[in-house]
Amino acid sequence: MARPKIALIGAGQIGGTLAHLAALKELGDVVLFDIAEGTPEGKALDIASSGPSGKFDATMSGTQDYADIAGADVCIVTAGVARKPGMSRDDLLGINLKVMKSVGEGIAKHAPDAFVICITNPLDAMVWALREFSGLPHEKVCGMAGVLDSARFRHFLASEFNVSMKDVTAFVLGGHGDTMVPLVRYSTVAGIPLPDLVKMGWTTQDKLDAIVQRTRDGGAEIVGLLKTGSAFYAPATSAIEMAESYLKDQKRVLPCAAYVDGAYGLNGFYVGVPTVIGAGGIERVVEISMNKDEQTMFDNSVTAVKGLVEACKGIDESLA
């Protein structure tokens, strides 16, 4: 059977890391697409040359021509601009919306059967716009954010408790912005919910609150440290987890920005929710019950994303 084809639209920091991870995990052959001449070709050659020592079989190529993504099984989109210190993700909306238009049209023309994972920020509005521009089925277009935000939460919790990250579960829902919703009640160590761990004296409510806030600020913390761009190792690893679940029909339960139509009282809206990812794409949106506080936080986050979607419609009339 032929290897799957993975098209990476954007060959910058995340795109290059995605290509390397896809190769090391032998998920398929990789095509890197970027408007910056030489960048995708150079990264493809560099990663391909790591194959003999990395011990993988995968072809790598770089291109500026959308025709080369033809027949891709998965497209992961990182094309656009990343923020710098002092900026919010939302400041990227105008510039990255234009990029989503050309990417959406390119995918629609050359890889209409692909499972598309958008990473470009501001994530929830960009994945909505990318779906609109591409016209692909909603279940085949999603956004990566919840896996990353949950991974950060798990990392901080594991450090606090001095336990393996493997035994920590966490769910972060809502939009990928300041209003994201780390769900403490649904986050556990070996199945024990965090509120119980506070009662058991493993940590204090104040420390847990600080970890929740650090999770919300996780992207900005790294932007402040790097100064020239934003996080890329963890974002790429998170998207690869989603791509792998699709390609291998693993049916992983992963939080991602998915089209929600009916669940959570939403009618046709992209926001971070738990999903099942398998060969059908987003096969299911998992609706969990929320208490009053959680619902209020989720509603605030939905309102923030709605504002960004409206801003997109104001910029590009074809979206209105």
Ligand SMILES: NC(=O)C1=CN([C@@H]2O[C@H](COP(=O)(O)OP(=O)(O)OC[C@H]3O[C@@H](n4cnc5c(N)ncnc54)[C@H](O)[C@@H]3O)[C@@H](O)[C@H]2O)C=CC1
């Ligand atoms: N959803 C999430 O959780 C996260 C999202 N991000 C976002 O991902 C995006 C990419 O981040 P990085 O890879 O660090 O940025 P980067 O600047 O390293 O790479 C972006 C690449 O996109 C290319 N590009 C620009 N316009 C293009 C177009 N029209 N067509 C094709 N390629 C184009 C650029 O030449 C550049 O190589 C940013 O918007 C960033 O904010 C970053 C981290 C996490």
Ligand SMILES: O=C([O-])CC(=O)C(=O)O
């Ligand atoms: O913070 C940023 O600009 C990039 C991002 O979305 C993240 O790392 O969570």
